[in-house]
Amino acid sequence: MEHYYQPEIECASREEILKLQNERLVKQVKHVYDNVPYYRNKMEEAGVSPEDIRSVEDLHKLPFITKDDLRDAYPYGLLAVPLKDCVRIQSTSGTTGRRVVAFYTQHDIDLWDDCCARAIMAAGGTNEDVVHVSYGYGLFTGGPGLNGGSHKVGSLTLPMSSGNTDRQIQFMCDLGSTILCCTPSYAAYLGETINEKGLKDKIRLKAGIFGAEAWTEEMRRDIEKSLGIKAYDIYGLTEISGPGVSFECSEQTGMHINEDHFIAEIINPKTGEVLPEGEKGELVFTSITKQAFPLLRYRTRDICVLTRKKCSCGRTHVKMTKPMGRSDDMLIIKGVNVFPSQIETVLLNKGYAANYQIIVDRINNSDTLEVQVEMTSEMFSDSVSEVSRKEKVLVDALKSMLGIYAKVKLVAPKSITRSEGKAVRIIDKRNLYQ
Amino acid sequence: MTVQQISVFLENRPGGLAEFTKVLSENNIDMRAMCIAETPDFGILRIIVDDVYNTMCTMKEAGYICSVTKVLAVEIPDKPGSLLRTLTVLGESNINLEYSYAFTTRKKDVAYMILRVNDNERATEVLTEHGIKLVDQDGISRL
Numbered sequence: 001m002e003h004y005y006q007p008e009i010e011c012a013s014r015e016e017i018l019k020l021q022n023e024r025l026v027k028q029v030k031h032v033y034d035n036v037p038y039y040r041n042k043m044e045e046a047g048v049s050p051e052d053i054r055s056v057e058d059l060h061k062l063p064f065i066t067k068d069d070l071r072d073a074y075p076y077g078l079l080a081v082p083l084k085d086c087v088r089i090q091s092t093s094g095t096t097g098r099r100v101v102a103f104y105t106q107h108d109i110d111l112w113d114d115c116c117a118r119a120i121m122a123a124g125g126t127n128e129d130v131v132h133v134s135y136g137y138g139l140f141t142g143g144p145g146l147n148g149g150s151h152k153v154g155s156l157t158l159p160m161s162s163g164n165t166d167r168q169i170q171f172m173c174d175l176g177s178t179i180l181c182c183t184p185s186y187a188a189y190l191g192e193t194i195n196e197k198g199l200k201d202k203i204r205l206k207a208g209i210f211g212a213e214a215w216t217e218e219m220r221r222d223i224e225k226s227l228g229i230k231a232y233d234i235y236g237l238t239e240i241s242g243p244g245v246s247f248e249c250s251e252q253t254g255m256h257i258n259e260d261h262f263i264a265e266i267i268n269p270k271t272g273e274v275l276p277e278g279e280k281g282e283l284v285f286t287s288i289t290k291q292a293f294p295l296l297r298y299r300t301r302d303i304c305v306l307t308r309k310k311c312s313c314g315r316t317h318v319k320m321t322k323p324m325g326r327s328d329d330m331l332i333i334k335g336v337n338v339f340p341s342q343i344e345t346v347l348l349n350k351g352y353a354a355n356y357q358i359i360v361d362r363i364n365n366s367d368t369l370e371v372q373v374e375m376t377s378e379m380f381s382d383s384v385s386e387v388s389r390k391e392k393v394l395v396d397a398l399k400s401m402l403g404i405y406a407k408v409k410l411v412a413p414k415s416i417t418r419s420e421g422k423a424v425r426i427i428d429k430r431n432l433y434q
Numbered sequence: 435m436t437v438q439q440i441s442v443f444l445e446n447r448p449g450g451l452a453e454f455t456k457v458l459s460e461n462n463i464d465m466r467a468m469c470i471a472e473t474p475d476f477g478i479l480r481i482i483v484d485d486v487y488n489t490m491c492t493m494k495e496a497g498y499i500c501s502v503t504k505v506l507a508v509e510i511p512d513k514p515g516s517l518l519r520t521l522t523v524l525g526e527s528n529i530n531l532e533y534s535y536a537f538t539t540r541k542k543d544v545a546y547m548i549l550r551v552n553d554n555e556r557a558t559e560v561l562t563e564h565g566i567k568l569v570d571q572d573g574i575s576r577l
Contacts, residue, residue: 375443375476375499376499377499377501379499380441380443380499380500380501381441381501382439382441382478382480382501382503382550383478383532384471384473384478387473387476387478388473409475410443410445410475410476411445411476412443412444412445412450412497412498412499413497413498413499414497415445
């Protein structure tokens with residue numbers, strides 16, 4: 001049986017959804033124009049006034065917001081309410097080391113929690129479930145989002161956070177967790193460990209909600225088999241709210257976007273032109289209900305396809321495919337956003353040449369990151385311990401910039417392939433995008 | 435009294451050392467001694483040659499990262515206990531040995547040890563005091 005958190009909205013007719021979107025969009029544009037000088041300037045430059053936006057049809061007239069805008073306006077430039085009205089900050093890594101911070105009023109937290117509650121119920125969750133949240137808690141939106149959603153559903157919430165696998169499994173066994181929320185790679189790792197320990201009979205999991213990184217259908221099958229569950233995808237980004245911007249239903253053929261809160265468009269990433277339904281392009285979101293940090297036409301850089309085909313689950317909200325790639329060079333490694341430019345900044349700061357190569361792989365279902373750096377005369381020493389010491393300084397600096405461990409490999413000068421003078425920087429062996 | 439050792443960065447991969455020695459061979463460079471310090475990812479190749487300047491130029495031209503380090507070359511009589519004597523002198527003088535390697539030449543009855551220590555001057559002083567023979571760069575070329 002299909003469960004819904006807010007059936008009247010999730011299964012509303014297209015006309016009802018559109019009516020809601022039209023009203024909310026008009027109101028939101030005015031709110032942003034009146035309260036965010038940064039975006040007002042952008043609108044004025046584009047020659048658009050709030051009166052020009054009378055329905056979703058007019059959305060394309062509005063200028064885009066990009067990650068560069070978030071960086072330029074850091075930290076308060078896109079805030080649309082007084083700080084005293086905000087109750088929470090969440091954060092994610094930005095392009096050149098500067099982080100993206102997003103603000104939330106209590107209303108914004110509520111709507112985010114609602115979105116996550118919809119995802120949990122779509123995965124079969126009810127108030128009788130034990131929701132085991134192994135996403136990180138803190139600035140990362142994964143933990144707080146699913147935690148809030150689980151509260152809304154009325155499930156018993158286990159705020160495990162990430163790490164300490166033995167304890168995760170023990171709690172799972174002792175407290176009878178039924179729904180697991182974490183990154184797909186961690187789910188795969190948990191599955192393996194549980195099977196190695198021969199504890200599969202002791203766990204009561206029935207479903208998992210996995211997101212924050214790309215995963216393949218093959219990985220889904222592996223996880224479903226090793227944990228004996230149904231595995232659901234969830235999508236989101238801090239800039240728009242967090243996990244739950246869209247989520248999978250029982251059909252498992254794409255993620256329903258919560259259209260009463262976020263309007264989705266697909267654009268040509270080169271021209272910015274809006275593409276018709278069914279075409280592949282960059283996903284753009286307009287947040288129509290958020291108060292504190294309402295981004296209009298935010299370019300996600302995720303490439304995907306939207307479809308409004310009738311879904312067997314009964315939900316009427318548009319579905320997006322899993323992201324099929326990026327229109328920028330961002331990598332998601334262990335659920336963390338990594339930009340090659342961040343790595344380059346560290347290398348240059350530490351006196352290395354900008355000749356480097358990033359090798360990303362997934363070994364035993366866990367992402368690995370290796371940075372290959374060409375040895376230089378300045379770096380070189382006759383002493384192994386001296387070279388190792390310099391290597392360690394670089395590893396530490398990368399960890400502090402990226403938030404995750406990167407193995408450093410020193411390679412011979414000019415050994416990194418240069419194609420037409422420009423180095424091939426990223427080798428992603430994971431083949432995540434099918 | 436020191437000799438100049440050339441240290442070369444070598445990536446740890448099949449054929450890496452062969453490529454390097456090919457460059458030496460093509461440029462008619464004769465090695466007196468060689469040793470490799472290895473880590474999982476890279477190695478530091480240490481060599482003693484006759485003509486340091488010429489070898490360094492050749493290496494740089496071939497794109498290798500290299501540096502010159504001053505080390506000691508000690509002549510050791512080819513009989514039991516000789517190395518012990520040298521090391522005892524260094525140890526008693528509180529001189530630390532970072533690494534060492536040995537080589538022989540056509541000269542019978544003696545072997546040579548390359549010693550990398552933390553204080554070349556003092557090591558030269560105490561070894562000479564104890565009658566232990568050191569070879570300098572010119573000496574290496576004459577071997």
